[in-house]
Amino acid sequence: MDHEDTSLTCSIRIEWTNAIGIVNKKVQCKNATLRLIRNDSRQIFVEIRYDKAAPIKLLLERLSVHKNFMKEGKATIKFLEIACSVYLTNAPPSQLVNFLRTMFVKMTGNVAKNEKSSSLRTQLLSSKSRQFEEISPVTESELYRAQKLATGKSSTTTPSPIRKRKLSDSSNSKPASAKRLYTSSSPIQNNPLDLEQKEVLEACLSGQNIFFTGSAGTGKSYLLRKIIGALPADVTVATASTGVAACHIGGITLHQFAGIGLGTSSVDKCIEMATKSASSILWKKCKHLIIDEVSMIDAEYFEKVETVARKIRKSDKPFGGIQLILCGDFFQLPPVSKANEKKKINFCFMSKAWKTCIHNTFELKKVHRQEEQEFIDILNEVRIGKVSAESEKVLVSTATQSIEQDGILATRLCSHTQDADLINESKLNALPGDVKVFDALDSNPAMGKTLDNQTTVPRRLELKIGAQVMLLKNINISKGLVNGARGVVKEFKDDYPLIKFRRELYLAVPERWSVKTTSGVAARKQVPLRLAWAFSIHKSQGLTLDCVEMSLGRVFEAGQAYVALSRAQSLKTLRVLDFRATQVWANPDVLDFYNKLKIRQDCMSLVPLGMRNKSNKSKTNNTNTLRGISKSLLNKPLINIS
Structure with missing residues (x-):
């Protein structure tokens, strides 16, 4: 943790109530700053600065914190001693979580010191003559002490009542609320951003319109969630081209947000549709628009969405002045074409709107999914549609290797969804024993179809002992219980399936x-x-599979073989049947786009060497030298398209 965890910028509303609950004083501000500070008596306060008013200092003692909507940038801190409530809204979610965590940890440390308490009124009056200083970042020992308190007995400083988790594995007795707020159990919190990712995040926070890309496994989705968490929640809309991708980042589909359906109508009709729908409110409120898996958005649709943005927001600026943050890899799955329609694919980077809107492009190059350099090199070849004889030999050799372990079979990746469904159905029917049925509980049955399309979790799940299954949620990353992990049903315990994964037994309870x-x-x-x-x-896009088999003989579009191969964690856990180099190809327009992107990035990285000369003549010579180098690069493709 760092000093950013001790401050927070957001909208606030502060209310003081009397003995019967009537508000007798209220303060409201759209842009306030909260800081955690300490006086010379080691008492901790939250200082609230807003507009040009004098700062408000509230002692952190006897609190109740409502944090159910932290992902939306909202929380409420109730100061019970003085009947004061601080309502926080439009906070960057990750900043809000870190601020509340730091607050809890620091308060826990103060409890251990058994300081002599006095009335809050006396403390606040006497604090006027005291010196205040900003609280230091949380240390490992403080975090450990706070975690012990969160999982043990409650105290007067615990921000909110801790509820025991229901339907949980007996080995995990930690309360859900404590785990969510005070520990770092998610991969986003555990793994710091690398230098490439930090550069992208800084560009986003500076307000630039950007597109960032990278090969499979470079942490694009991971970074995207960090970006979403760092932007003000109320004015940030996270979207994706597909429902499953939207669910992964906690957003909605671009089609839902845009309010123009599939975009098959004329531009004028699309504007009319969006204006009359609930989307118009979101359009006017939005300041930061995020689009994930942008490779599956075609040029025509992208153009229409950009036009709708300008018309609804009544602004001639690109996308109506909204900051645009796009993410995707055009070497992977292209825009979906209509049934039986064979026409040239026009990617969104080929549109006029793209050239107008996107100011900066970044490419992530460090691969996190795979660790074997040999496999990474092979995937980089496959990505651009080129497979050397040596790489082909390696992939062909995987056909005979045994990757099964402890009864866990390899998942077969199929080019067609119906093929996968037929295999699963026939394999389940072939198992002995009775079927155990698990029906999903939906908050709104009318939204069942939407949930089917936007999540990978089935509405109806049929299992038997011996069934091969995949985990669909990150449960415990350190134990390998992650989204995509493979296991087998060993038995049914307390009406729930007990699954044997490679490293762990897990009782699968509803999530x-x-x-x-x-x-x-x-x-x-x-x-x-x-x-x-x-x-x-x-449907495997975004997954990391630890035991996977595939036959690529029926792939039907560019990038499909690359998506399939890049799901594997390593060559040792991969089996490719009947591999041939002809099953791998890339779209020529995509190759050209990335070739030009590489040239631009190389040109931008070129700087004059030697001491700076202040004369205009030297400056001109340096500029001409750079232009000459840039021109030579433009004439030398970095990706061979032939």
């Missing part, structure tokens, strides 16, 4: 998924499993 729509939030509660004898390549 919750939620998806956002323009009309609200829909939620589904279901056992976090799916049959995994087979899986479609399209």
Whole structure:
């Protein structure tokens, strides 16, 4: 943790109430700064600065914190001693979580010191003559002490009542609320950003319109969630081209947000549709628009969305003045074409709107999913549609290797969804014993179809002992219980399936998924499993599979083979049947786009060497030298298209 965790910028509303609960004083501000400070008596305060008014200092003692909507940038801190409530809104979610965590940890440390208490009124009056200083960042020992308190007995400083987790594994007795707020259990919190990712985050926070890309496994989704968490929640809209991708980042589909459906109508009709729908409110409120998996948005649709943005927001600026943050890899799955329609694919980077809107492009190059350099090199070849004889030999050799372990079979990746469904159904029917059925509990049954499309979790799950399954949620990263982990049903215990994974036994109890729509939030509660004898390549996007088999003979579009191969964690856990180099190809327009991107990045990285000369003549010579180098680069493609 750093000093940013001791401060927070957001909108506030502060209310003081009397003995019967009537508000007798209120303060409200759209842009306030909260800081954690300490006086010379080691008492901790939250200082609130707003407008040009004198700062408000509130002692952190006897609190109640409501934090159910932290992901939306909202929380409430109730100061019970003085009947004061501080309502926080439009806070960057990650900043809000870190601020509340730091607050809890520091308060825990103060409790251990057993300081003599006095009335809050006396403390506040006497504090006027005292010196205040900003609180230091949280140390490891303070965090450890706070975690022990969160998982043990409560105290007067615990921010909110801790509820015991229901339907949980007996080995995990930690309360859900404590785990969510005070520990770093998610991969986003555990792994710091690398230099490439930090550069992208800084560009986003500086207000630039950007597109960032990278090969599979470079942490694009991971970085995107960090960006979403760092921006003000109320004016940031996270979208994606597909429902599953939108669910992964806690957003909605671009089609839902735009309010123009599939965009098949004329531009004028699309503007009319968006203006009359609930989307118009979101358009006017939005300041930061995020689009994930942008490779699946075609040029025509991108143009229409950009036009709608300008018209609804009544602004001639690109995208109506909204900051645009795009993410995706055009070497992976292209825009979906209509059935039986064979026409040239026009990627969104080929549109006029792209050239007008996107100011900076970044490429992540460090691969996090795979660790074997040999496999990374092979995937880089496959990505651009080129497979050397040596790489082909390595992939062909995987056909005979045994990757099964402890009864866990390899998941077969299929190019067609119906093939995967047929394999799973036939394999389940072939198992002996009775079927155990798990029906999902949806918050709104009318939203069942939306939940089917935007989550990977099935509405109805049928299992038997011996069924091959895949975990659909990150449960415990350190134990390997992550999204995409493979296991087998060993037995049913307390009406729930006990799953044997490679490193762990796990009792699969219902988990919750939620998806956002323009009309609200829909939620589904279901056992976090799916049959995994087979899986479609399209639905595997974003997954990391630790035991996977594939036959690429029926791939039908550019990048499909690359998506399938890049799901594997290593060559040792991969089996490719009947591999041929002809199954791998890349779209020529995409190759050209990335070739030009590489040239631009190389040109921008060129700087004059030697001492700076102040004369205009030297400056001109340096400029001409750079232009000459840039020109030579433009004439030398960095990716061979032939």
